[in-house]
Amino acid sequence: MDIPLRHRPGVPSFVEVSLPSDPKYLAVVCTMIREFARLHGMAEELLRKIELAVDEVCSNVIVHAYEGRHDAVYRVRCTFDEPRLVIEVFDRGHSFSLEQCPKPKLEGPLKSRGTGGLGIHFIRKIMDEVEYEGHLGGENCFRMIKKVA
Amino acid sequence: MDIPLRHRPGVPSFVEVSLPSDPKYLAVVCTMIREFARLHGMAEELLRKIELAVDEVCSNVIVHAYEGRHDAVYRVRCTFDEPRLVIEVFDRGHSFSLEQCPKPKLEGPLKSRGTGGLGIHFIRKIMDEVEYEGHLGGENCFRMIKKVA
Amino acid sequence: MDVRVEQNENLWQFHLEGRLDLAGAEAVENAFNPLKSQKLFGCTLIIDFSGVHYISSSGLRVIVACFNHLEEQEGRMILCGMDIAVREVFDFAGLSDVFTITESLAEALDLARTY
Amino acid sequence: MDVRVEQNENLWQFHLEGRLDLAGAEAVENAFNPLKSQKLFGCTLIIDFSGVHYISSSGLRVIVACFNHLEEQEGRMILCGMDIAVREVFDFAGLSDVFTITESLAEALDLARTY
Ligand SMILES: Nc1ncnc2c1ncn2[C@@H]1O[C@H](COP(=O)(O)OP(=O)(O)O)[C@@H](O)[C@H]1O
Ligand SMILES: Nc1ncnc2c1ncn2[C@@H]1O[C@H](COP(=O)(O)OP(=O)(O)O)[C@@H](O)[C@H]1O
Secondary structure, rough: OOOOOOOOOOOEEEEEEEEOOOOOHHHHHHHHHHHHHHOEEEEEEEHHHHHHHHHHHHHHHHHHHHOOOOOOOOEEEEEEEEEEEEEEEEOOOOOOOOOOOOOOOOOHHHHHHHOOOOOHHHHHHOOOOEEEEEOOOEEEEEEEEEEOO | OOOOOOOOOOOOOEEEEEOOOOOHHHHHHHHHHHHHHOOOOOOOHHHHHHHHHHHHHHHHHHHHHOOOOOOOOOEEEEEEEEEEEEEEEEOOOOOOOOOOOOOOOOOOOHHHOOOOOHHHHHHHHHHHEEEEEEEOOOOOEEEEEEOOO | EEEEEEEEEEEEEEEEOOOOOOHHHHHHHHHHHHHHOOOOOOOOEEEEEEEOOOOOHHHHHHHHHHEEEEEOOEEEEEEOOOOOHHHHHHHOOOOOOOOOEEEOOHHHHHHHOOO | OOEEEEEEEEEEEEEOOOOOOOHHHHHHHHHHHHHHOOOOOOOEEEEEEOOOEOHHHHHHHHHHHHHHHHOHHHHHHEEEOOOHHHHHHHHHOOOOOEEEEEEOOOHHHHHHHOO
């Protein structure tokens, strides 16, 4: 087993990646954030969840913020501020209101449930804190925090 | 098997990562570049070589450009400009002369070989083109290109 | 994402291999396309996840859409070969009780025969 | 990088597990530290790579330094358990003919007994 990285004062613990809004590259950013979290000693089960949360946020940037365009650029920054893993996703597309996202129906016959809404549901279920800052014309930021102590 | 990504005109094929000059994070950048190259259809044997070349350049940035400091930042950009995979590593530390790097001795008794010089040797062996631009006070750039057609 | 399709009378098998994320979901959606022009009454559709080790909500969405389409036409769907990571995401979404899920492809084929 | 050390009379075993990159090389160097204060005449040192699937020139450097130190003191080194990726890097560096390399740990132990 690797010895998990400890936070040493003064040494920044982060990684930041910019990439095109092409769905093909989701695997690249997910693989990277997973490796970063793994280095900080997180267990496989948690790594899977963190990967899912990152993927859901980035997929929303592609589909909603950039309306499916593949040639825009977004940025993912992951910081380990022990014991908090902070993940921020920045885009320059359409903003939205996180508070006004309706909760998905998770029970009853499938037909009655409607589609969508699962992404934000997963993110909220997995992470301890979720917030969003939309900026008209500037950069939007989706921030999520997982306490891993 | 995944269908390899083809270059579509107008869609940028790149990924760019910034990270601290802590050796622990070498695995993060290597894993990411490997996944990017894998997506573009490169075979396992080539992926291993590309990973090694990236690791050697980044290790040199940490050890030589930043003299072993862990809290500086460097940047790795990987672009697929079919059929060329271009990898650039940017740092703001000491620059050097790539041309004046002596070739390592690869034969004879170990004692007589001296240590060092293997990193640049590996990089030159693996990549098709290697160049370096040093800038006093600005950013240095180590660029390497692999033709993958 | 690679999808291998097998059809034998009214039994369809979709063998998925790769990440079922937004990119993978597009590929699977394309693979499901031929179903649109078929009468699916009495058909059984097996989706074999043994080559899938990651699924996101985009992946679930395309499976759910196909399931709804089948139900309308009175066809059936069986999911099989899920590993723990994939199963977890179905659980998260409250979908594990909605679908018919078997451990192995062999069990799915057995079950299809009894319909 | 995790290093498990076993010592039995004049046989030392170092079982490495993880990436032998610049970070891993630091860990291995630390694990080799106790050797510095030992008389290594007649000793055999086995380095077991079965848990290593990646090595860079930084990893080679620490192995070479240890080899040189052993030679000076008339000790021996055996490397074992390398996979193809690791072996390739030794080949690249022209080091495969310099070291005594066996496939498995069992073979390395057998060989150590014959010294
Ligand atoms: N990054 C984003 N930019 C713009 N709108 C977003 C973004 N993320 C989420 N949304 C909005 O929130 C809704 C719910 O998102 P989500 O739970 O992921 O479900 P889905 O994407 O399947 O609709 C989306 O339909 C969209 O309207
Ligand atoms: N990014 C860099 N910044 C400054 N100097 C460098 C850099 N990369 C290489 N060098 C110089 O080139 C030499 C050869 O590098 P390399 O072949 O990797 O061997 P080693 O790092 O083992 O000495 C180094 O010793 C160093 O002097």
